[in-house]
Amino acid sequence: MKDIRFEGIGKAFPTRGGGQFVALDDVTLTVAEREFVAVVGPSGSGKTTLMRMAAGLDHPTSGQVAVGGKRVTAPGPDRAVVFQQFALFPWKTVRENIAFGLRCQGAPRAKQDEVVARYLRLMNMEGTEDRYPHQLSGGMQQRVAIARSYAIEPDVLLMDEPFGALDAQTRTVMQEELVRLTRREPRTTLFITHAVEEAVYLSDRVVVLARDPGRLREIVDIRPTRIAEGWDEMAIDAVMDLPSFTHLRTHVWRLLRDQIRPDD
Amino acid sequence: MSAPDLSVQRRADAGAPAPPRAARRLPRFGIGRRTLVGALSLLGLLVLWWVLTTGTGLVAPYRFPSPAEFRGALDQFVTDGYAGGTLWVQAWHSTRLVLMGFAVAVVTGVPLGLLMGVSPRAEALLNPAFLLVRPIPPLAWIPLAIVWLGLGDAAKVLVIWFAAFVPSVINTWTGVRGVDRTLIAAARVHGAGSRRLLTEVIIPGALPMIFTGLRLSLQASWTTLVAAELVGAFFGLGRVLDAAYRDINPAMITVAMVAVGILGAATTRLLGEAERRLIPWRS
Incomplete structure (x- = not known):
């Protein structure tokens, strides 16, 4: 397992007038091994850019991102990404989608079958292995995408608003399932979202970003409360009724609210 | 959680919910x-x-044949032949040339389109030449092809190749550029190398557009073949059309026209069938 270190990350784009638009300014942040960190922030605070940098899909103009002490320069299977729009291969069945990364690694067929079967079971999706993505609901498609990323046992999981395209009920079910999965197989996870409750419920720490320019606002520690009150053993609605949860959620929400402008 | 049975549903977009029952009944x-x-x-x-x-x-019969005259011409064509061969001989002659020219165009055009789509360098190199050649109507190549290769089959194949090549290249190229960037990113972050990226992501992603190109290529193949045979040929349905026109035989003209129409439709149908089999995830 590896950690993710963002060291003095800056990202600037030249603007038409010859000036500069600063998307991210001096963000320093570490996601420890096996830690689940959620990043929230208003739109334009650069949270997705941060994730894409860790994936190697985008590059900082200053500072550097290191995963497991090694500087990130290009995408690699040690950093699997779950995308908001699922990004399943429409021409591959559920089985082929989940096994994709393993095939890239040259894993033997038996190992592929075993891993696929295991995740189908974990995701309550047995019997769907020969379907194509368009034959699945949105929630099931995202389960497949999550399984595809978990299947290669990446050192780091990067999730870019993975539940953003799902309806409210499916979203809640998926949040519970992700908690179940991450507590069973903890991985270093960077989870991008704009949903405050989701961030507080899922993570060890919540990173709040500010915008114009995108920068670190505050880091809220959730883990001690979660462990002390045993959130992981409770249903999601029960957790969300707890005073401690409400308190943390409101705290994060206030950090975001003073940044929201009327045009949002 | 069990998924609804979507086996009746056609071409649903990824992530789209199943259409309500009433909507599903429509195609019935x-x-x-x-x-x-x-x-x-x-x-x-x-x-x-x-x-x-x-x-x-x-x-009047000298303008357009009656059904009986049409039938008579058809019988004559099938049993005695016309312009040097029976219907089957002439039809096969034309079909064979179309398939050969089309095949050469596809085998050269699709890879070139792929190359231009994935490599900006290849695109920069080839695009100017392509833009120059593209506006020339395929039929305008016929005289040059005859000068080079005479009135035989080789000239026909060459002209069909020129005509069918462009739609294959352009649509393949467009298809490659239209492949969802997120899918490419997804393949890369899960460890795909460039070879696997091409064969398992870019080509399948471009396949619907590639088939659009093939359909256009096939149509262009028939058009140019008939035109080329009209201009000068020893055999083929275009040659039949030309001979019937010289004999002022409207019945035979229409028989040849219908034959070309049926062959064009049949080959397009075959291509559609190939598409349906190669793109199972859409149906």
């Missing part, structure tokens, strides 16, 4: 009634043809 209007309506309209057309040429004599 389909098959049985549709063929019936189609058969009726065809029958109506035949009756109209008979009425105009035979029943009322509004259209």
Whole structure:
């Protein structure tokens, strides 16, 4: 397992007038091994850019991102990404989608079958292995995408608003399932979202970003409360009724609210 | 959680919810009634043809043949032959040339389109030449092809190649550029190398557009073949058309036209079938 270190990350784009638009300014942040960190922030605070940098899909103009002490320069299977729009291969069945990364690694067929079967079971999706993505609901498609990323046992999981395209009920079910999965197989996870409750419920720490320019606002520690009150053993609605949860959620929400402008 | 059975649903977009029942029932209007309506309209057309040429004599036989004359010409073509061969010989001659020219165009055009789509360098190198050649109508190549290769089959294949090449290249190229960037990113973050990226992501992603190009190429193949045979040939349906025109034989002209139409439709149908089999995730 590896950690993710963002060291003095800056990202600037030249603007038409010859000036500069600063998307991210001096963000320093570490996601420890096996830690689940959620990043929230208003739109334009650069949270997705941060994730894409860790994936190697985008590059900082200053500072550097290191995963497991090694500087990130290009995408690699040690950093699997779950995308908001699922990004399943429409021409591959559920089985082929989940096994994709393993095939890239040259894993033997038996190992592929075993891993696929295991995740189908974990995701309550047995019997769907020969379907194509368009034959699945949105929630099931995202389960497949999550399984595809978990299947290669990446050192780091990067999730870019993975539940953003799902309806409210499916979203809640998926949040519970992700908690179940991450507590069973903890991985270093960077989870991008704009949903405050989701961030507080899922993570060890919540990173709040500010915008114009995108920068670190505050880091809220959730883990001690979660462990002390045993959130992981409770249903999601029960957790969300707890005073401690409400308190943390409101705290994060206030950090975001003073940044929201009327045009949002 | 069990998924709804979507086996009846066609072409749903990824992530789209299943259409409500009422919407699903619509295409059911389909098959049985549709063929019936189609058969009726065809029958109506035949009756109209008979009425105009035979029943009322509004259209003179030297302008357009009556059904009986058409039948007579067809019989003559099938049994005795016309312009150097029977219907089957002439039809096969033309079809074979179309398939050869089309195959050469696809085998060269699709890889070139792929190359231009994935490599900006190849695109920069080839695009200017392509833009220059592209506006030349395929038929304008016929004289040059005859000068180079004479009136035989080789000239026909060359002209079909020129005509069918462009749609194959352009649509493949467009298809490659239209492949969802997120899918490419997803493949890379899960460890795909460039070879696997090409064969398992870019080509399948571009396949629907590639087939659009192939359909256009096939149409262009038939058009140019007939034109080339009209200009000068020893065999083929275009040659039949030319001979019938010289003999002022409208019945034989229409027989040859219908033959070309049927062959064009049949080959397009075959291509559609290949597409359906190669793109199972869409149906």
